[in-house]
Amino acid sequence: MQSNAALHRRRLEAIPRGIANVTAIAADRAENAELWDVEGRRYIDFAAGIAVLNTGHRHPRVMAAVHAQLDRFTHTAFQVVAYEPYVALAERLNALAPIAGDAQTVLFSTGAEAVENAVKIARRATGRASVIAFTGAFHGRSLLTMALTGKVAPYKTGFGPMQGGIHHVPFPSGDITVAESLRALDLLFAASVDPKQVAAIIIEPVQGEGGFHPTPHELLRALRDICDRHGILLVADEVQTGFARTGKLFGIEHSGVEPDLITVAKGLAGGFPLAGVIGRKAVMDACDPGGLGTTFGGSPMACAAALAVLDVIEEERLCERAATIGAALSARIAGFAGRNDLTRVSAPRGLGAMVAFDILDDAGAPDPQAAKRVVARALDRGLIVLTCGPLGQAIRILAPLTIPDAQLAEGLDILEQALARETGE
Template sequence: MSNAELNELKQKYVAAGAASPATAFADRAENAEIWDADGNRFIDFAGGIGVLNVGHRHPKVVAAVKAQLDKVMHTCQTVMPYEGYVKVAEKLSHLVPVRGHAKVMLANSGAEALENAVKIARAATGRSNVICFDGGYHGRTFYTMAMNGKVAPYQTDFGPMPGTVFRAPYPVPYHGVSEDEAIRGLKMTLKTDANPKDTAAIILEPVLGEGGFYPASKSFLEKIREICDEHGMLMIIDEVQSGFGRTGKMFAIEHSGVEPDMMTMAKSMADGMPISAVVGTDKVMDASGPNSLGGTYTGSPTACAAALAVMDVFEEENILEKSQALGEKLAARFGEWQTKFDCIDNVRNMGAMAAFELVSNKTDRTPNAELAAALCKKAREEGLILLSCGMYGNTIRFLMPVTIEDSVLNEGLDIIESCLESLV
């Protein structure tokens, strides 16, 4: 079917809240390129929102999934378990830098992982409250919507959010929130809203995802660890977007050396197959009773096969080194653009988790969300899929596959530069 025919069906049958505004439909993809239903080629700088760090249809992952399909597609692991689930758990327990011996539960999505992390934290501490941060994004289920540090579009139409979720400032010095102010705000939250004796956990992204790709400093994360220890609260790190090699290490928290009590992960864990995980210290993870965690499809055989293949690819193809190298290439080009264009400021990257701000005034750092939207729209017209994000909607983020070929990377960056030249 053509793009036009598929759009007609979309308008008629897909709920407005779930329908993509894009008018081109993916037909096939390879590494960092997608071809639509009409045969048009796109360079992919979005990676399915950070899902494809090892590229579309990595051959090793495809082969692993096909092989699994010839064995078992589904049993529900709580009814009859299978090797893939326990092998993924074993590998993650050795990879994830939580305190002490790690145990694992698998789920289907990032939001599910965060929901279960809260359940586990409540069981382990006997407390109900959680504290999250401005700009954080944790999912679209009801509790994770309440945890999100941004109202629109995630909470807007859905009525009252669950209680026992409290908020603190996230340090973004560029937008006027220093680390000291963020810590002071957190301590005030603990004093005025969330009694530490009733607070199970502090949950944060080590690099804000939807919130704008702002990394937390080593010292900030160390202070969160200290505050959690002081009050007997758990430190939960959300690595759904920053994990699996995006920042040049397997997990962003590794840049700080801080060991959390639990971590959540999803997205690039299985190169597009739906899977997520909660990994935590054994005593914490074992706190809830039998059959209290899981679900019909959690840790499916095919998704586990894909995840195991992804972890093999990381070792065999030096993905972490490639992520660091990609980040350096992006940083160099961003630096050129910051000098060339008055609208580009605050270029930044942690490995290949890279971004810059579009502003109407560098002196005042005035966010320019309209230009960000225009750039993404024009880039799409020129065959490049590009995403914006941030509290102010003015951040351009880069989530192309780490495995992108240099020629394709440079072609995409040239498209951005050309678009900027025509827009400003």
Template structure:
């Protein structure tokens, strides 16, 4: 019989250590918010494939759409022989775009590709090279994505100097205020690059890997004005926040600020590799024919899955459910934080069902405790709960349970979370 230990040995021998694994637990099958490993042990999934499974593992409508497409064709390359699912999905996303006016959408395979191409489109539209990002941001592991990412370890460590023309501003969390972030932007324009050489500013409406910190509305409004004043493209990276996770289709909608380009991926296609850039039509048309695309970009299988995902979000009212689910999760965490036998908890936060909290060294304090955070995730997995950490100090617990989770499974998972918080305090 195949077991986790033997598969882990094979994995260590065959796969480089540069790709990490949160847990040496090998999946065998999954359904909605539950996973079973190769040894038959059941887990409740509070990770959702890192925000990929807002509609759960193997949603019946997504699976049916994929099976139907499989019987037609699996690949032609959109640049050779185009196909309707790509066009239909673009049409639907254009209607959903979080800005006024005409929109166009192009598809790729991964989030990093979406980010790279958003930068290419912005550079084509403006004729400028510079791009501004933020500390704590995560935009992918390609060379451009790594360069934009505002965290050295592990994403930039050993990989040399990033791409030229990339600048970082402090993101307003902790001791950093919005005023200080904007002051840093003023300094940047004076010392390093003039506004007329900046193609784009890219920001996550809620930082993902950085610790689930929402971008303050005041900051987003100020960035919108700066972009308008200087002809800079504002890019909202919605790869982790998109498709109902925050209680809106896109996280930027919570602010009322309209971006120029939006990068999407993760939960767009319910577990199938698909990403894209949605943008203002005039900007999207700046690149020359042949300048954008990819052999697998916009896979017909993934497009079919994504069309089903959009149906599920609408039919099952997942925007509303995300808000209800998030309140229930935050309430359970706040209740656990009142106990005297758990690890110290602070900063319960997040819009909709994009929920996080910090583990700190003592109650009422704010000193990060990365070791205790690791004990929490280890205690959780031992008890059958898949739970991930994140944050610049590795002390944030993030919850990305599928929005389609059954009530009883959610309650069971929250019970396991509380037990892990207690066990980690032992």
């Protein structure tokens, strides 16, 4: 039998350390919210491939759709020979997106590709170059998206210089208010960049890597007004918040604000690589033929999977399920607070089934080292869970929306055990 340790040793020799592993286990098989490693040990999965598996590992509807497509063809490159699953998925996303009027969709493979192409489209549609993002944001690790990402270590360290024309405004979390964020934007326009040279403002409806901080609706409404006044395009980065994770199909729907462009990926295709940009037709059609494209983007298997995922979200009412899961998570985490036998934690935060809480030291300060220990103890007990936040101090929960109640409770029981104070703490 292969061991986790042996496979990890091979990994260290064959794969650069720049791509890190949260765990030292290796997957053998998985089903819905459960995963088994190569040594046969079972885990509850509260990571879901970083919000990819909203419909769980290997949902039967998704697997059947992919098998059916495999029996037909696997690849043509859409710009060489078109195919119906791509067109059908674009039609469906156009109809579902919170964009008034006609919409269009272009498909890619990764979230970073989607964000890069959203910027390309915005620049082409507006004839402008600059882009505004927010501190704490995560938009990817490619050269452009790394510049947009609002955190230096580890994403930007040693990879400079960053692309020019990218500006950051403080995100309203912690001690920073919405008014202060908007004041900073005003100062940016006064001191650094003419708003008439800004192509887009990009923002996550809930900051993901930044710590699961929901973007205040007041800020989104103000940004919509600012964009309208200055001819700037508003881009909602829904890579982590999309496809029922927050209790709505798209996270920005909670605010009632309509973006001009939406980037999607992760939860769209049930584990198959697929991403896209959805936007207003007048904006999307600004690019000339050949200005957009990718060899593998909109893979036939991934498109088939995504169509099945959208069916599952609707038929299994996963938006409602996300709200139910989120309520259960928040109630249980709130119960951890104030207990002397547990590591100190903050109040839960997030939206829908996108929930996080901070690990704190006895003085109430963020404690990223303690968060790492909690994650390690959870893994030892059979729970996969991740950290996030500016310092890595937050525990984030991204359980599949199809997780049975009993497994959700089991995972929370393990998390409670992992929070138990050890001797010397």
